[in-house]
Amino acid sequence: xxxxxxxxxxxxxxxxxxxxxxxxxxxxxxxxxxxxxxxxxxxxxxxxxxxxxxxxxxxxxxxxxxxxxxxxxxxxxxxxxxxxxxxxxxxxxxxxxxxxxxxxxxxxxxxxxxxxxxxxxxxxxxxxxxxxxxxxxxxxxxxxxxxxxxxxxxxxxxxxxxxxxxxxxxxxxxxxxxxxxxxxxxxxxxxxxxxxxxxxxxxxxxxxxxxxxxxxxxxxxxxxxxxxxxxxxxxxxxxxxxxxxxxxxxxxxxxxxxxxxxxxxxxxxxxxxxxxxxxxxxxxxxxxxxxxxxxxxxxxxxxxxxxxxxxxxxxxxxxxxxxxxxxxxxxxxxxxxxxxxxxxxxxxxxxxxxxxxxxxx
Amino acid sequence: xxxxxxxxxxxxxxxxxxxxxxxxxxxxxxxxxxxxxxxxxxxxxxxxxxxxxxxxxxxxxxxxxxxxxxxxxxxxxxxxxxxxxxxxxxxxxxxxxxxxxxxxxxxxxxxxxxxxxxxxxxxxxxxxxxxxxxxxxxxxxxxxxxxxxxxxxxxxxxxxxxxxxxxxxxxxxxxxxxxxxxxxxxxxxxxxxxxxxxxxxxxxxxxxxxxxxxxxxxxxxxxxxxxxxxxxxxxxxxxxxxxxxxxxxxxxxxxxxxxxxxxxxxxxxxxxxxxxxxxxxxxxxxxxxxxxxxxxxxxxxxxxxxxxxxxxxxxxxxxxxxxxxxxxxxxxxxxxxxxxxxxxxxxxxxxxxxxxxxxxxxxxxxxxxxxxx
Amino acid sequence: xxxxxxxxxxxxxxxxxxxxxxxxxxxxxxxxxxxxxxxxxxxxxxxxxxxxxxxxxxxxxxxxxxxxxxxxxxxxxxxxxxxxxxxxxxxxxxxxxxxxxxxxxxxxxxxxxxxxxxxxxxxxxxxxxxxxxxxxxxxxxxx
Ligand code: SF4
Ligand code: SF4
Numbered sequence: 001x002x003x004x005x006x007x008x009x010x011x012x013x014x015x016x017x018x019x020x021x022x023x024x025x026x027x028x029x030x031x032x033x034x035x036x037x038x039x040x041x042x043x044x045x046x047x048x049x050x051x052x053x054x055x056x057x058x059x060x061x062x063x064x065x066x067x068x069x070x071x072x073x074x075x076x077x078x079x080x081x082x083x084x085x086x087x088x089x090x091x092x093x094x095x096x097x098x099x100x101x102x103x104x105x106x107x108x109x110x111x112x113x114x115x116x117x118x119x120x121x122x123x124x125x126x127x128x129x130x131x132x133x134x135x136x137x138x139x140x141x142x143x144x145x146x147x148x149x150x151x152x153x154x155x156x157x158x159x160x161x162x163x164x165x166x167x168x169x170x171x172x173x174x175x176x177x178x179x180x181x182x183x184x185x186x187x188x189x190x191x192x193x194x195x196x197x198x199x200x201x202x203x204x205x206x207x208x209x210x211x212x213x214x215x216x217x218x219x220x221x222x223x224x225x226x227x228x229x230x231x232x233x234x235x236x237x238x239x240x241x242x243x244x245x246x247x248x249x250x251x252x253x254x255x256x257x258x259x260x261x262x263x264x265x266x267x268x269x270x271x272x273x274x275x276x277x278x279x280x281x282x283x284x285x286x287x288x289x290x291x292x293x294x295x296x297x298x299x300x301x302x303x304x305x306x307x308x309x310x311x312x313x314x315x316x317x318x319x320x321x322x323x324x325x326x327x328x329x330x331x332x333x334x335x336x337x338x339x340x341x342x343x344x345x346x347x348x349x350x351x352x353x354x355x356x357x358x359x360x361x
Numbered sequence: 362x363x364x365x366x367x368x369x370x371x372x373x374x375x376x377x378x379x380x381x382x383x384x385x386x387x388x389x390x391x392x393x394x395x396x397x398x399x400x401x402x403x404x405x406x407x408x409x410x411x412x413x414x415x416x417x418x419x420x421x422x423x424x425x426x427x428x429x430x431x432x433x434x435x436x437x438x439x440x441x442x443x444x445x446x447x448x449x450x451x452x453x454x455x456x457x458x459x460x461x462x463x464x465x466x467x468x469x470x471x472x473x474x475x476x477x478x479x480x481x482x483x484x485x486x487x488x489x490x491x492x493x494x495x496x497x498x499x500x501x502x503x504x505x506x507x508x509x510x511x512x513x514x515x516x517x518x519x520x521x522x523x524x525x526x527x528x529x530x531x532x533x534x535x536x537x538x539x540x541x542x543x544x545x546x547x548x549x550x551x552x553x554x555x556x557x558x559x560x561x562x563x564x565x566x567x568x569x570x571x572x573x574x575x576x577x578x579x580x581x582x583x584x585x586x587x588x589x590x591x592x593x594x595x596x597x598x599x600x601x602x603x604x605x606x607x608x609x610x611x612x613x614x615x616x617x618x619x620x621x622x623x624x625x626x627x628x629x630x631x632x633x634x635x636x637x638x639x640x641x642x643x644x645x646x647x648x649x650x651x652x653x654x655x656x657x658x659x660x661x662x663x664x665x666x667x668x669x670x671x672x673x674x675x676x677x678x679x680x681x682x683x684x685x686x687x688x689x690x691x692x693x694x695x696x697x698x699x700x701x702x703x704x705x706x707x708x709x710x711x712x713x714x715x716x717x718x719x720x721x722x723x724x725x726x727x728x729x730x731x732x733x734x
Numbered sequence: 735x736x737x738x739x740x741x742x743x744x745x746x747x748x749x750x751x752x753x754x755x756x757x758x759x760x761x762x763x764x765x766x767x768x769x770x771x772x773x774x775x776x777x778x779x780x781x782x783x784x785x786x787x788x789x790x791x792x793x794x795x796x797x798x799x800x801x802x803x804x805x806x807x808x809x810x811x812x813x814x815x816x817x818x819x820x821x822x823x824x825x826x827x828x829x830x831x832x833x834x835x836x837x838x839x840x841x842x843x844x845x846x847x848x849x850x851x852x853x854x855x856x857x858x859x860x861x862x863x864x865x866x867x868x869x870x871x872x873x874x875x876x877x
Contacts, residue, residue: 046762047499050769164380168715234493235565319759320565320752322493324716325402327568429805432833496759503768510780517782517847523833531838535781558758564748565755 020107020132027110028101032266033063038307039314046318073255080162081252089157090257090264096149097264100271103139105200105283107131109302115295133200140188140198143275147184147230150268151177157261158249169248172325176236179332180229186340187223190216190347191279194360204283210359213280215350218343220280222336227272229328232265233313235320236328269313270306277305376400380715384413388491388719391729395706395722399715407710407718409703415733422693427453427661430690432523437695438731439520440483443476443512444673445731446525449693451606451669452680453527456662465529465656466607467649471542472515472524473671474638474645478549479508480674481631481638484726485556488628491723492569497559504552507545514541529655539646546639553635561629570624573717575709575724577622584705587698588676589630590725594622600672611648614641624724661688675699675726697731779849784832786850787825787863788871793844796821800836800845809836814865825863827853848872 037052037060044051052059077083111127118124136142151174158170192198194215195206206212213220229236250261277283286301288294323331354360383394392413398406418437422430434449435442447469454461461469482505489497509519514535516524524531560566576584578594591598599616601609617633619626664686670679676698683692702725709721770777779785796819801809808829814822823836823845836845848871855861867874 042763043496045767046759047496048503048762048765048767048769049499050767050771053771164378168378237493315756315759315763318494318496319559319755320494320563321489321497321569323565324569324714326714425805429803429835432805432831432835506768513783514780515782517780517784517834518832521831521833523835532782555758555761558754562751563755564751567751 016130017132019130021102023110024101024104024106024133025098027106028098028267028270029263031270032263033067035266035270035310036262037063038310039317042311042314043318046315067259070259071256075255075257076252078161078163078252082160082162085156085160086252087257089153089160090253090260093150093153093157093264094260096146096153097267097271099146100143101267103133103136103142103200104271104274104278105131105133105302106274107133108284109299113296113299116292118295119292136199138198139200140192140203143271144181144185144188147268148181150230151181154249161249161252163252165251166249169251173232173249175325176229176232176328179329180226180236180336183222183332183336183340184226184230186337186344187219187226188279190219190340190344193344193347194351200278200283204278204285206360207282207285210354211280211282215354215359216280216343216347218339218346220276222340222343223276223279225336227276228313228316229332231269231272231313233269234317235322237317237322270310273306273309273313274302276309277302281305377405382718384410388722389729390487390722390727391732393703393727393729393732395718397710397715397718402715404710404713404715404718407707409706411700411703411729412733414729418734419693419695422690424689426688427527427684427690430693431525431527432521435521435523436730437697437734438480438673438675438699438728440728441476441480441674442520442522443472443524444671444678446522447473448669448671448673448678448680449682450525450527451671452667452682453662453684454658454667455669456665456667456682456684457527457659459528459658460656461529462653462656463608463650464533464652465654467645468530468534468654469525470607470609470612471642471645471649472512472522472530474641475508475512475515475542477638477674478635478642479505479512481635482508482549484631484674484723485560485628487726488720488723489560491719492566494559494566497556500552500556500559504549507548511538511542511545514538526655526658528658529653531655533654534649542642542646546642549635550639553632556632561625561632567625570628570720570724573624573713573720573724575622575624575627575721576705580708581622584708585701586676586705587701588673589627589634590622590676590702592616593619593626593630595620600670600677604670606669606671612641612644624720627724661686670696673698675728675731676702678731695731695734697734699725699727700732703727703732779851783849784834784837784847786827786848786853786871787830787832787836787845787868788848789823789825789868790844790846791816791819791822791869793842794819794822795842795844797841798823800840803835803839805833805835806831812865822865823868824865825868827861827863828858850874 040062041051041059052062055061055065075087077086108131111131114124114127133139154177155170155174158166158168158173161167191203191212194212195203197203197206228234250258253261282301283305284298284302286297286304289297289300293300351360377398377400379396379398381394381396383389384392389395394410394413396408396410397404416436418433421433425433431446431449434445437445453459482501484501486498486501486505489495489501512522513519515538516522516532575581575590576586576594578591578596581591581594581596586594587598595618597616597618600606601614602616614637615633617630617637619630662684665684667682667684668679670677677696678698679696681692681694681696682690685691706721706725710718713721791814796811796814798811798821800823801807801811806829808826809823810826811821812824814820832847834847837843837847850871853861863871
C-alpha cells in the first residue's frame with residue numbers, strides 16, 4: 001500500500017522510521033497508563049483496599065481523569081528555581097526515557113498484532129515492512145547509554161528546583177543510578193557473551209531451544225535487582241522516599257511537568273519489564289496461538305511476559321520496605337558487583353556447556 | 362536559645378545542613394518538630410520542639426468535676442484511650458479507697474488489652490509507612506478496625522471511648538460479645554504471621570532496622586524509658602507483672618523482651634505483645650465472673666493525694682491527683698511515656714543516618730496527644 | 735567450615751525471606767477485602783453507638799440535670815413552646831463531644847443517642863439543635 005507511493009528510498013526510510021517511532025511512543029504511553037492503573041489496582045488489592053472505583057468501570061478511566069487534572073493545573077515554578085531549566089528538564093527526562101521505546105520491539109508488537117486483520121484487509125501485511133526496531137545492531141548498547149543519561153538529568157532536576165529536599169533527593173538518585181550502572185553493564189555483558197550480538201532480535205532468536213534464565217539464573221536475578229534500582233522502584237526508591245525527603249528530586253514539580261516526570265519513571269519501569277522478558281525469557285517465543293490469532297502469538301507472548309514482570313514489580317513494591325542509601329551503595333559495591341563478575345565467569349562456563357549440548361548455535 | 366544555636370550552625374559551617382522534620386511531616390505522627398543537623402547523610406545534632414497541639418488538658422481537669430473528667434482523658438492518646446481513662450480512674454479510686462467489683466476488673470482488662478492490640482496495630486501501620494512499606498500501613502489499619510469494632514460494641518464509641526468510671530465501668534458486655542470478640546481475635550491472629558513475613562523475616566526490613574540501636578538497658582533506665590522500648594533492650598519490666606493491678610496477677614501471660622534494643626527488637630516485642638494480649642483477652646472471656654459491673658461511688662474524693670500508673674501500650678502512664686475535698690481536683694499531673702521517649706531523641710539520633718531518623722521515630726511510636734497534652 | 739555455613743545460612747535466609755515476603759503480599763491479591771464503598775454501601779452501627787442526641791418530650795421532665803452534667807456546657811435549658819414540659823434542653827452539636835454523660839444522668843432517660851452521624855451545615859446555626867430540631871433529630875435531613 002505504502003510502497004506504492006513511489007517515494008525515493010531515503011525519504012521512504014525516514015517515513016518508515018517516523019511511523020515506527022510514533023507507534024512505539026504511543027504504545028509506550030498507553031502501557032504507562034496500564035502500568036499505573038495496574039499498580040494502583042494490584043497494590044490496593046494486596047493492601048486489601050479497593051483502589052480507584054469511581055471513574056468508569058472498576059475505575060478504569062481514573063488515570064485519564066488524573067491526566068486531565070494534571071494537564072489543566074497551573075504550572076507552579078518556585079521563585080528560587082531557575083525557570084528555564086526547571087521547565088525544560090522534565091521534557092528532557094521524558095524524551096530520554098522514550099528514546100528506549102524505539103529500540104525495544106514495540107513496533108513489532110503493534111504491527112504484528114494488526115496482522116490478525118489480514119483475512120479482511122490483505123494490505124495490512126505491508127505493515128510488517130515498517131518494523132525498524134530489528135535494524136539496531138547495537139540496540140542493547142544504546143539502551144544502556146540512554147539509561148546512563150538519566151542520573152545527570154535527575155541530579156540537575158533536583159538542583160534547579162533549589163530546595164533542600166530536592167537537592168538531597170537528586171544526589172541520592174545520582175549516586176544510586178551511577179553506581180548501579182556498573183553491575184548492570186556487567187550483567188548485560190554476560191548476556192552478550194552468550195549471544196555474540198547486541199541486537200535484541202538476535203538475542204531472542206538464540207533462545208529458541210532454551211531460555212537464558214535457565215542458562216544464567218544468577219544473571220537474571222542480578223538484572224532484576226539492578227533494573228529495580230535503575231527504575232527507582234521499591235525497595236530502591238530511595239530518591240523519592242516520601243516519608244523522608246517528601247518526593248525527592250521531583251518535590252517542587254506540579255501539573256504538566258510532573259506528569260512528564262511520572263511518565264518517564266513508569267516508562268523506564270515498563271522498559272525494564274520488557275527487557276527482562278527479552279533477555280531472559282525468550283521474548284516473543286512461545287507456542288503459536290490457534291486459528292486466526294496465529295500472527296498475534298509473538299506479540300501475545302512478549303506482552304504476557306512483560307505484564308508478568310510488571311505485576312512482579314508491583315508485588316515487590318507491596319512486599320518490601322525501602323533500603324537506606326548507604327546500605328544500598330554497599331549492597332551494590334560489596335555484593336552485586338562481585339556477584340556480577342562471578343556471574344560473567346559462570347556464563348562463560350555455561351556457554352560452553354550449552355554449546356556442546358547444541359542448545360544455542 | 363536553641364534556635365540561635367541552630368542558625369549559627371547553618372551559617373558558619375557550610376558542610377552541615379539543617380532540616381526541619383515537621384511540624385507538618387508525614388513521618389512525625391503528629392505536629393512535632395525535629396530540627397536535625399546533618400553532615401552528608403549523618404545526623405550530628407537533633408533538637409525536639411513540642412507543644413503544637415497543647416490543649417491544656419491538665420488545666421481542663423482542674424475546671425471539671427471528677428466524674429466529668431474521664432471522658433476528656435481518652436483524647437490524650439487517641440489510639441489508646443482506654444489506658445488514659447484507666448490511669449485517672451485508678452488514681453481517684455486510690456484516694457477514695459474505693460473497691461471495684463471483680464467483674465469490672467475483668468472488663469477493664471479486656472478493654473485495655475483490646476486497646477493495646479489496636480494501638481500496636483497503629484504502630485505497625487505507621488512504622489510501615491515510615492520505612493516505606495505502605496502495605497503494612499493498610500494491614501495495620503485493617504486489623505485495628507476489627508478490634509475497634511469490638512470496642513465500639515463494648516463502649517459505644519470508636520476512639521473516644523469514655524468507658525471507665527470511678528467504681529467500675531460504664532456498661533456491661535453486650536449480647537453476643539464473646540462470639541464477636543473471638544471472631545475478631547481470630548481475624549487478627551490469622552494475619553499476624555503475614556506481619557512477621559513482611560517484617561521480622563524480610564531481609565530488606567532486617568537490613569534496614571537491625572543495626573539501629575536505640576539504647577542499652579542501663580542507658581534506657583537512666584533516660585526513664587518504660588514499656589516496649591525498655592523491654593526491647595532486654596529488661597523484663599512490665600507493670601502488669603511487677604506491680605499487678607486489676608486481676609493481672611491471676612492471668613497467665615509472658616513478657617516478651619528483645620535482645621539489644623534495636624529497632625527490629627522493638628518491632629519483635631510488639632508483635633509478641635499482641636499475641637500475649639490476645640491470650641489475655643481469651644482467658645478473660647473465659648474466666649470473667651458474673652456480678653455487678655460498677656459500685657456506687659462518691660461523686661468526688663476526700664482530700665488527699667493519689668498516684669496511679671498503668672502499663673500503657675507505649676509505657677507507663679501515670680496520674681498524680683491532688684484533691685482538696687472539693688468536687689474538682691486541685692491538680693492533675695500526667696506522666697506520659699511517649700514524652701520521655703521523644704525527649705531522648707537527641708541522644709539516640711546522634712551518629713545515625715538521616716534515613717534512620719524515621720525508623721527511630723517509628724520505633725518510638727510517639728503519640729502527640731499525650732506528649733503535648 | 736563454620737564460616738562457610740554462616741554465609742550459606744545468610745544467603746538462604748535472604749532468599750527464603752524475600753520469597754516469603756513476596757508470597758505474603760501475593761496472597762492478599764486473592765483474598766476478600768474487608769472494605770466497603772462508603773457512600774453507596776452504608777455502615778452498620780452497633781446498638782450503643784453514640785450519635786447525635788435526641789430528646790423525647792413525652793419523657794423529659796425539664797429538670798435540667800443534663801445541662802448540669804455536660805462537661806462542655808453545650809446543653810441549654812429553654813422554655814418549651816408546646817408547654818409540657820416547661821423547660822427543654824437545646825443542644826449545641828458543635829461543642830458536643832458525644833460523651834454520653836447527659837444520657838447517663840438523665841433520671842427518666844428522656845435524652846438518648848441516635849445513629850445519626852451525617853451532621854453537616856453551612857452555617858454554625860445549622861448545628862444548633864433548637865427545640866424543634868432536638869425532638870426529632872432522626873427526621874432531620876442534613877444536606
Ligand atoms: S432530658 Fe432528662 S435530664 Fe435533661 S431536662 Fe429532660 S429529664 Fe432532665
Ligand atoms: S453527650 Fe456529653 S458533651 Fe454532648 S451534650 Fe451530652 S454531656 Fe454534653
